[in-house]
Amino acid sequence: MSIAHLYMNLERVASRVIDWALHTEGSSRTSALIRIGIPLIIWARLANDLAFFNEPSLARILFEANFFAATTLMLLGYYSRTACTWAALNMLAIYYYGGYVLGIEPWTHHHISLLAMATALSALTPCGKSYSLDRYFAVRKAQHLGHTIPAESGNLWGLRLMSLQLSIMYLGTAFDKTSWAFLGGDRLEALFMYYYSGSTYPDMIGFHALMIVLSILTVALDYILAFGLIFEATRKWLIIPGLIFHGILYLFLPVFTFTVTVWLLYLAYLNADKVHAFIDTMHGYKKDGA
Amino acid sequence: MRWMMFSHKGVGMLDVTFYQREEDGTLVRLDHKKILGYPEGAEPEHMRGLMDVYKVGDSLCDSLGGADIRIVARKATTQGWKDVSTLSREDNVCPLLTYI
Numbered sequence: 001m002s003i004a005h006l007y008m009n010l011e012r013v014a015s016r017v018i019d020w021a022l023h024t025e026g027s028s029r030t031s032a033l034i035r036i037g038i039p040l041i042i043w044a045r046l047a048n049d050l051a052f053f054n055e056p057s058l059a060r061i062l063f064e065a066n067f068f069a070a071t072t073l074m075l076l077g078y079y080s081r082t083a084c085t086w087a088a089l090n091m092l093a094i095y096y097y098g099g100y101v102l103g104i105e106p107w108t109h110h111h112i113s114l115l116a117m118a119t120a121l122s123a124l125t126p127c128g129k130s131y132s133l134d135r136y137f138a139v140r141k142a143q144h145l146g147h148t149i150p151a152e153s154g155n156l157w158g159l160r161l162m163s164l165q166l167s168i169m170y171l172g173t174a175f176d177k178t179s180w181a182f183l184g185g186d187r188l189e190a191l192f193m194y195y196y197s198g199s200t201y202p203d204m205i206g207f208h209a210l211m212i213v214l215s216i217l218t219v220a221l222d223y224i225l226a227f228g229l230i231f232e233a234t235r236k237w238l239i240i241p242g243l244i245f246h247g248i249l250y251l252f253l254p255v256f257t258f259t260v261t262v263w264l265l266y267l268a269y270l271n272a273d274k275v276h277a278f279i280d281t282m283h284g285y286k287k288d289g290a
Numbered sequence: 291m292r293w294m295m296f297s298h299k300g301v302g303m304l305d306v307t308f309y310q311r312e313e314d315g316t317l318v319r320l321d322h323k324k325i326l327g328y329p330e331g332a333e334p335e336h337m338r339g340l341m342d343v344y345k346v347g348d349s350l351c352d353s354l355g356g357a358d359i360r361i362v363a364r365k366a367t368t369q370g371w372k373d374v375s376t377l378s379r380e381d382n383v384c385p386l387l388t389y390i
Contacts, residue, residue, distance in 0.1 A: 109295075110295045173295070176297070179369075180370065181367075181368065181369050181370035184370060186366070186370035186371050187300075187366075187368075187370065189371075190299075190300035190301070190303060190305075190366035190371070191296055191299055191300050193300060193303065193305065193334070193366075194299050194300035194303055194334070194336070194366075195299075195334065196334060197334060198303075198333075198334030198335040198336050198337075199303060199304050199305060199306045199334075199335055199336055199337040199342075200305075200306070200307075200322075200323065200335070201305050201307060203319075203321075253296065255295075258295070
Protein backbone atom coordinates (compact mmCIF):
# COMPACT_ATOMS: atom_id res chain seq x y z
CA MET A 1 0.00 0.00 0.00
CA SER A 2 1.43 3.35 -0.96
CA ILE A 3 1.85 6.21 1.47
CA ALA A 4 -0.94 8.08 -0.31
CA HIS A 5 -3.34 5.16 0.11
CA LEU A 6 -2.38 4.77 3.74
CA TYR A 7 -2.95 8.47 4.31
CA MET A 8 -6.34 8.33 2.61
CA ASN A 9 -7.37 5.34 4.72
CA LEU A 10 -6.24 7.03 7.91
CA GLU A 11 -8.08 10.18 6.91
CA ARG A 12 -11.22 8.14 6.27
CA VAL A 13 -10.97 6.42 9.65
CA ALA A 14 -10.29 9.71 11.42
CA SER A 15 -13.27 11.30 9.70
CA ARG A 16 -15.54 8.45 10.79
CA VAL A 17 -14.27 8.69 14.36
CA ILE A 18 -14.88 12.42 14.44
CA ASP A 19 -18.36 12.00 12.97
CA TRP A 20 -19.15 9.30 15.53
CA ALA A 21 -17.78 11.36 18.41
CA LEU A 22 -18.94 14.86 17.55
CA HIS A 23 -21.54 14.84 14.78
CA THR A 24 -23.97 12.06 15.64
CA GLU A 25 -27.56 13.08 16.15
CA GLY A 26 -29.69 10.54 17.90
CA SER A 27 -32.46 9.89 20.38
CA SER A 28 -32.36 11.85 23.63
CA ARG A 29 -34.06 9.12 25.66
CA THR A 30 -30.81 7.49 26.75
CA SER A 31 -29.48 10.84 27.93
CA ALA A 32 -32.73 11.45 29.80
CA LEU A 33 -32.63 8.08 31.54
CA ILE A 34 -29.10 8.84 32.68
CA ARG A 35 -30.21 12.32 33.77
CA ILE A 36 -32.94 10.78 35.92
CA GLY A 37 -30.78 7.98 37.32
CA ILE A 38 -27.86 10.09 38.43
CA PRO A 39 -29.63 12.28 41.03
CA LEU A 40 -31.36 9.22 42.45
CA ILE A 41 -27.98 7.56 42.92
CA ILE A 42 -26.55 10.77 44.34
CA TRP A 43 -29.34 10.93 46.88
CA ALA A 44 -28.93 7.28 47.80
CA ARG A 45 -25.32 8.01 48.67
CA LEU A 46 -25.30 11.59 49.92
CA ALA A 47 -28.79 12.69 50.97
CA ASN A 48 -28.28 11.50 54.53
CA ASP A 49 -24.84 13.14 54.75
CA LEU A 50 -26.28 16.42 53.49
CA ALA A 51 -29.54 16.50 55.42
CA PHE A 52 -29.97 19.59 57.55
CA PHE A 53 -29.89 17.78 60.89
CA ASN A 54 -26.19 16.85 60.54
CA GLU A 55 -24.73 20.28 61.20
CA PRO A 56 -27.12 23.15 61.82
CA SER A 57 -24.86 25.96 60.63
CA LEU A 58 -26.26 28.54 58.23
CA ALA A 59 -23.52 28.11 55.63
CA ARG A 60 -23.88 24.37 55.62
CA ILE A 61 -27.67 24.46 55.42
CA LEU A 62 -27.54 26.95 52.55
CA PHE A 63 -25.14 24.67 50.66
CA GLU A 64 -27.30 21.64 51.35
CA ALA A 65 -30.47 23.43 50.24
CA ASN A 66 -28.72 24.44 47.02
CA PHE A 67 -27.58 20.82 46.54
CA PHE A 68 -31.09 19.44 46.90
CA ALA A 69 -32.52 22.16 44.66
CA ALA A 70 -30.00 21.44 41.91
CA THR A 71 -30.41 17.67 42.01
CA THR A 72 -34.20 17.93 42.16
CA LEU A 73 -34.28 20.12 39.05
CA MET A 74 -31.94 17.67 37.36
CA LEU A 75 -34.26 14.79 38.23
CA LEU A 76 -37.35 16.64 37.04
CA GLY A 77 -35.62 17.93 33.94
CA TYR A 78 -36.40 21.61 34.34
CA TYR A 79 -33.88 23.71 32.46
CA SER A 80 -32.21 20.35 32.30
CA ARG A 81 -28.71 21.15 31.11
CA THR A 82 -28.41 24.11 33.44
CA ALA A 83 -29.63 21.95 36.30
CA CYS A 84 -27.06 19.30 35.38
CA THR A 85 -24.32 21.93 35.40
CA TRP A 86 -25.51 23.26 38.74
CA ALA A 87 -25.66 19.74 40.21
CA ALA A 88 -22.22 18.98 38.78
CA LEU A 89 -20.73 22.03 40.47
CA ASN A 90 -22.21 20.81 43.72
CA MET A 91 -20.80 17.33 43.25
CA LEU A 92 -17.37 18.68 42.34
CA ALA A 93 -17.46 20.91 45.43
CA ILE A 94 -18.39 17.90 47.55
CA TYR A 95 -15.60 15.81 46.05
CA TYR A 96 -12.77 18.35 45.98
CA TYR A 97 -13.61 20.85 48.69
CA GLY A 98 -15.52 18.57 51.03
CA GLY A 99 -13.27 15.60 50.45
CA TYR A 100 -9.77 17.07 50.17
CA VAL A 101 -9.98 20.50 51.79
CA LEU A 102 -12.37 19.76 54.65
CA GLY A 103 -11.01 16.22 54.91
CA ILE A 104 -14.29 14.31 54.75
CA GLU A 105 -12.51 11.17 53.62
CA PRO A 106 -15.53 9.12 52.42
CA TRP A 107 -16.23 11.90 49.90
CA THR A 108 -12.86 11.31 48.21
CA HIS A 109 -13.77 7.81 47.09
CA HIS A 110 -14.17 6.78 43.50
CA HIS A 111 -17.89 6.29 43.56
CA ILE A 112 -18.22 10.02 44.38
CA SER A 113 -15.79 11.15 41.68
CA LEU A 114 -17.51 8.98 39.09
CA LEU A 115 -20.87 10.46 40.03
CA ALA A 116 -19.43 13.98 39.84
CA MET A 117 -17.95 13.41 36.38
CA ALA A 118 -21.11 11.73 35.10
CA THR A 119 -23.21 14.63 36.35
CA ALA A 120 -20.93 17.09 34.59
CA LEU A 121 -21.04 15.14 31.34
CA SER A 122 -24.83 14.95 31.51
CA ALA A 123 -24.89 18.69 30.93
CA LEU A 124 -23.42 18.04 27.48
CA THR A 125 -26.17 15.64 26.44
CA PRO A 126 -29.65 16.38 25.08
CA CYS A 127 -31.01 15.13 28.39
CA GLY A 128 -33.89 17.61 28.58
CA LYS A 129 -35.47 16.56 25.32
CA SER A 130 -37.09 13.45 26.77
CA TYR A 131 -38.76 12.49 30.05
CA SER A 132 -38.54 15.98 31.48
CA LEU A 133 -40.54 19.02 32.36
CA ASP A 134 -38.69 20.75 29.52
CA ARG A 135 -40.11 18.17 27.13
CA TYR A 136 -43.58 18.50 28.57
CA PHE A 137 -43.63 22.26 28.16
CA ALA A 138 -42.10 22.07 24.66
CA VAL A 139 -44.74 19.60 23.50
CA ARG A 140 -47.56 21.60 25.06
CA LYS A 141 -46.31 24.77 23.42
CA ALA A 142 -46.04 23.08 20.02
CA GLN A 143 -49.55 21.67 20.35
CA HIS A 144 -50.90 25.07 21.38
CA LEU A 145 -49.26 26.80 18.42
CA GLY A 146 -50.05 24.02 15.98
CA HIS A 147 -46.37 23.31 15.34
CA THR A 148 -44.72 19.95 14.82
CA ILE A 149 -43.96 18.16 18.06
CA PRO A 150 -40.21 18.57 18.64
CA ALA A 151 -38.17 15.47 18.01
CA GLU A 152 -36.59 13.65 20.90
CA SER A 153 -33.10 13.96 19.50
CA GLY A 154 -29.88 15.85 19.79
CA ASN A 155 -26.15 15.71 19.42
CA LEU A 156 -24.79 12.73 21.32
CA TRP A 157 -21.23 13.91 21.91
CA GLY A 158 -21.89 14.04 25.67
CA LEU A 159 -22.73 10.34 25.62
CA ARG A 160 -19.53 9.67 23.69
CA LEU A 161 -17.60 11.37 26.46
CA MET A 162 -19.36 9.23 29.06
CA SER A 163 -18.39 6.11 27.10
CA LEU A 164 -14.85 7.37 26.86
CA GLN A 165 -14.80 8.01 30.61
CA LEU A 166 -15.79 4.44 31.37
CA SER A 167 -13.39 2.98 28.83
CA ILE A 168 -10.50 4.98 30.25
CA MET A 169 -11.50 3.80 33.72
CA TYR A 170 -11.35 0.17 32.57
CA LEU A 171 -8.08 0.69 30.74
CA GLY A 172 -6.46 2.51 33.65
CA THR A 173 -7.44 -0.08 36.20
CA ALA A 174 -6.38 -2.95 33.94
CA PHE A 175 -3.02 -1.36 33.16
CA ASP A 176 -2.24 -0.70 36.78
CA LYS A 177 -3.23 -4.21 37.80
CA THR A 178 -0.96 -5.70 35.15
CA SER A 179 1.73 -6.71 37.60
CA TRP A 180 2.97 -9.89 39.16
CA ALA A 181 1.63 -8.77 42.51
CA PHE A 182 -1.91 -8.72 41.17
CA LEU A 183 -1.85 -11.38 38.47
CA GLY A 184 -0.08 -13.79 40.84
CA GLY A 185 -3.10 -13.62 43.14
CA ASP A 186 -1.32 -11.95 46.06
CA ARG A 187 -3.23 -8.65 46.02
CA LEU A 188 -6.62 -10.27 45.58
CA GLU A 189 -5.78 -12.69 48.39
CA ALA A 190 -4.91 -9.81 50.71
CA LEU A 191 -8.07 -7.97 49.68
CA PHE A 192 -10.24 -11.02 50.35
CA MET A 193 -8.54 -11.66 53.67
CA TYR A 194 -8.91 -8.04 54.73
CA TYR A 195 -12.69 -8.19 54.40
CA TYR A 196 -13.40 -11.83 55.20
CA SER A 197 -10.82 -13.81 57.12
CA GLY A 198 -8.49 -11.17 58.52
CA SER A 199 -4.95 -12.27 59.29
CA THR A 200 -5.86 -15.96 59.03
CA TYR A 201 -5.27 -17.53 55.63
CA PRO A 202 -8.46 -19.29 54.53
CA ASP A 203 -8.34 -23.01 55.11
CA MET A 204 -9.72 -23.87 51.70
CA ILE A 205 -8.15 -26.18 49.11
CA GLY A 206 -7.30 -24.33 45.96
CA PHE A 207 -7.82 -20.88 47.44
CA HIS A 208 -4.58 -19.50 46.03
CA ALA A 209 -5.26 -20.98 42.61
CA LEU A 210 -8.75 -19.50 42.68
CA MET A 211 -7.32 -16.07 43.48
CA ILE A 212 -4.87 -16.35 40.58
CA VAL A 213 -7.66 -17.28 38.17
CA LEU A 214 -9.93 -14.49 39.39
CA SER A 215 -7.08 -11.97 39.19
CA ILE A 216 -6.27 -12.88 35.59
CA LEU A 217 -9.94 -12.87 34.62
CA THR A 218 -10.44 -9.46 36.24
CA VAL A 219 -7.59 -7.84 34.35
CA ALA A 220 -8.48 -9.55 31.08
CA LEU A 221 -12.11 -8.45 31.38
CA ASP A 222 -11.07 -4.87 32.18
CA TYR A 223 -8.92 -4.72 29.02
CA ILE A 224 -11.66 -6.28 26.90
CA LEU A 225 -14.38 -3.99 28.27
CA ALA A 226 -12.24 -0.90 27.72
CA PHE A 227 -12.32 -1.41 23.97
CA GLY A 228 -15.04 -3.94 23.32
CA LEU A 229 -17.92 -1.89 24.68
CA ILE A 230 -17.22 0.90 22.21
CA PHE A 231 -17.90 -1.16 19.09
CA GLU A 232 -21.39 -2.44 18.40
CA ALA A 233 -20.15 -5.78 17.05
CA THR A 234 -18.41 -6.68 20.30
CA ARG A 235 -20.62 -4.77 22.70
CA LYS A 236 -23.52 -7.23 22.44
CA TRP A 237 -21.28 -9.97 23.87
CA LEU A 238 -19.84 -7.84 26.64
CA ILE A 239 -22.76 -5.96 28.17
CA ILE A 240 -23.97 -8.93 30.23
CA PRO A 241 -20.49 -9.99 31.44
CA GLY A 242 -19.77 -6.36 32.35
CA LEU A 243 -23.00 -6.02 34.29
CA ILE A 244 -22.38 -9.33 36.07
CA PHE A 245 -18.78 -8.37 36.85
CA HIS A 246 -19.87 -5.17 38.55
CA GLY A 247 -22.69 -7.01 40.27
CA ILE A 248 -20.19 -9.43 41.79
CA LEU A 249 -18.06 -6.53 42.99
CA TYR A 250 -21.19 -4.99 44.53
CA LEU A 251 -21.83 -8.15 46.53
CA PHE A 252 -18.29 -8.84 47.67
CA LEU A 253 -16.71 -5.41 48.19
CA PRO A 254 -17.90 -2.11 49.70
CA VAL A 255 -18.16 -0.26 46.40
CA PHE A 256 -21.18 1.79 47.58
CA THR A 257 -22.89 3.31 44.52
CA PHE A 258 -20.06 2.62 42.06
CA THR A 259 -21.67 -0.47 40.55
CA VAL A 260 -25.09 1.07 40.00
CA THR A 261 -23.48 4.19 38.53
CA VAL A 262 -21.53 2.10 36.03
CA TRP A 263 -24.64 0.07 35.22
CA LEU A 264 -26.48 3.32 34.48
CA LEU A 265 -23.63 4.73 32.41
CA TYR A 266 -23.56 1.59 30.25
CA LEU A 267 -26.57 3.23 28.58
CA ALA A 268 -24.11 5.71 27.07
CA TYR A 269 -22.49 2.91 25.07
CA LEU A 270 -25.77 1.72 23.55
CA ASN A 271 -27.10 2.87 20.19
CA ALA A 272 -29.44 5.65 21.26
CA ASP A 273 -31.91 5.12 18.41
CA LYS A 274 -32.14 1.41 19.16
CA VAL A 275 -32.88 2.18 22.79
CA HIS A 276 -35.56 4.60 21.57
CA ALA A 277 -37.12 1.89 19.37
CA PHE A 278 -36.96 -0.62 22.22
CA ILE A 279 -38.87 1.75 24.49
CA ASP A 280 -41.39 2.43 21.73
CA THR A 281 -41.94 -1.31 21.43
CA MET A 282 -42.53 -1.60 25.16
CA HIS A 283 -45.10 1.18 24.90
CA GLY A 284 -46.76 -0.54 21.96
CA TYR A 285 -46.04 2.33 19.58
CA LYS A 286 -46.04 1.50 15.87
CA LYS A 287 -42.85 2.00 13.86
CA ASP A 288 -44.06 5.10 12.04
CA GLY A 289 -44.53 6.87 15.34
CA ALA A 290 -48.25 6.26 15.63
CA MET B 291 -3.85 6.14 34.98
CA ARG B 292 -3.66 4.27 38.26
CA TRP B 293 -5.74 1.61 39.94
CA MET B 294 -6.90 3.50 42.99
CA MET B 295 -9.99 1.70 44.21
CA PHE B 296 -8.98 -0.83 46.86
CA SER B 297 -5.34 -0.58 45.73
CA HIS B 298 -4.21 -0.09 49.33
CA LYS B 299 -6.82 -2.14 51.12
CA GLY B 300 -5.21 -4.93 53.06
CA VAL B 301 -1.72 -3.49 52.59
CA GLY B 302 0.23 -3.76 55.81
CA MET B 303 -1.93 -6.58 57.14
CA LEU B 304 -0.14 -9.72 58.24
CA ASP B 305 -1.06 -13.24 57.20
CA VAL B 306 -0.15 -15.22 60.32
CA THR B 307 -0.18 -18.97 60.74
CA PHE B 308 0.40 -20.68 64.05
CA TYR B 309 1.73 -24.22 64.15
CA GLN B 310 2.29 -26.73 66.90
CA ARG B 311 5.34 -28.92 66.42
CA GLU B 312 4.59 -32.51 67.27
CA GLU B 313 7.13 -34.84 68.76
CA ASP B 314 7.81 -36.44 65.39
CA GLY B 315 8.66 -33.04 63.95
CA THR B 316 5.50 -32.47 61.96
CA LEU B 317 3.89 -29.08 62.12
CA VAL B 318 0.15 -29.00 62.73
CA ARG B 319 -1.68 -25.83 61.88
CA LEU B 320 -3.51 -24.35 64.86
CA ASP B 321 -6.90 -22.70 64.72
CA HIS B 322 -6.01 -20.02 67.24
CA LYS B 323 -9.49 -18.49 67.16
CA LYS B 324 -11.08 -21.75 68.28
CA ILE B 325 -8.40 -22.43 70.88
CA LEU B 326 -8.63 -18.93 72.34
CA GLY B 327 -12.44 -18.84 72.18
CA TYR B 328 -12.99 -16.04 69.70
CA PRO B 329 -16.76 -15.41 69.35
CA GLU B 330 -18.44 -16.73 66.19
CA GLY B 331 -19.08 -14.10 63.59
CA ALA B 332 -16.58 -11.65 65.06
CA GLU B 333 -15.11 -9.06 62.73
CA PRO B 334 -11.97 -10.14 60.87
CA GLU B 335 -8.89 -9.83 63.04
CA HIS B 336 -6.24 -7.64 61.39
CA MET B 337 -2.78 -8.16 62.79
CA ARG B 338 -0.52 -5.42 61.55
CA GLY B 339 2.60 -5.61 63.68
CA LEU B 340 4.72 -8.11 65.51
CA MET B 341 3.25 -7.09 68.88
CA ASP B 342 -0.20 -8.14 67.63
CA VAL B 343 1.29 -11.50 66.65
CA TYR B 344 3.19 -11.94 69.90
CA LYS B 345 0.08 -11.24 71.98
CA VAL B 346 -1.83 -14.01 70.23
CA GLY B 347 1.22 -16.28 70.33
CA ASP B 348 1.61 -15.65 74.05
CA SER B 349 -2.05 -16.49 74.64
CA LEU B 350 -1.62 -19.71 72.69
CA CYS B 351 1.45 -20.64 74.67
CA ASP B 352 -0.50 -20.09 77.89
CA SER B 353 -3.51 -22.05 76.64
CA LEU B 354 -1.48 -24.98 75.37
CA GLY B 355 1.01 -24.91 78.28
CA GLY B 356 4.42 -26.24 77.33
CA ALA B 357 3.60 -26.69 73.66
CA ASP B 358 6.13 -26.03 70.93
CA ILE B 359 4.53 -23.19 68.97
CA ARG B 360 5.89 -21.92 65.67
CA ILE B 361 4.72 -18.79 63.91
CA VAL B 362 5.03 -17.98 60.24
CA ALA B 363 3.97 -14.58 58.96
CA ARG B 364 4.04 -12.57 55.81
CA LYS B 365 2.99 -9.02 55.16
CA ALA B 366 0.70 -7.76 52.41
CA THR B 367 2.40 -5.07 50.35
CA THR B 368 1.55 -3.42 47.05
CA GLN B 369 4.21 -5.71 45.53
CA GLY B 370 2.58 -8.84 46.93
CA TRP B 371 3.30 -10.92 50.02
CA LYS B 372 6.63 -10.36 51.77
CA ASP B 373 7.88 -12.80 54.41
CA VAL B 374 8.39 -11.47 57.91
CA SER B 375 11.90 -12.73 58.47
CA THR B 376 11.88 -12.43 62.26
CA LEU B 377 9.34 -15.24 62.44
CA SER B 378 9.94 -18.66 60.99
CA ARG B 379 9.05 -22.28 61.45
CA GLU B 380 12.47 -22.95 62.93
CA ASP B 381 11.95 -21.46 66.40
CA ASN B 382 9.66 -22.33 69.28
CA VAL B 383 8.34 -18.92 70.23
CA CYS B 384 6.98 -19.75 73.69
CA PRO B 385 10.30 -19.41 75.55
CA LEU B 386 10.90 -16.12 73.74
CA LEU B 387 7.47 -14.73 74.48
CA THR B 388 7.82 -15.13 78.23
CA TYR B 389 10.05 -12.06 78.13
CA ILE B 390 7.42 -9.88 76.41
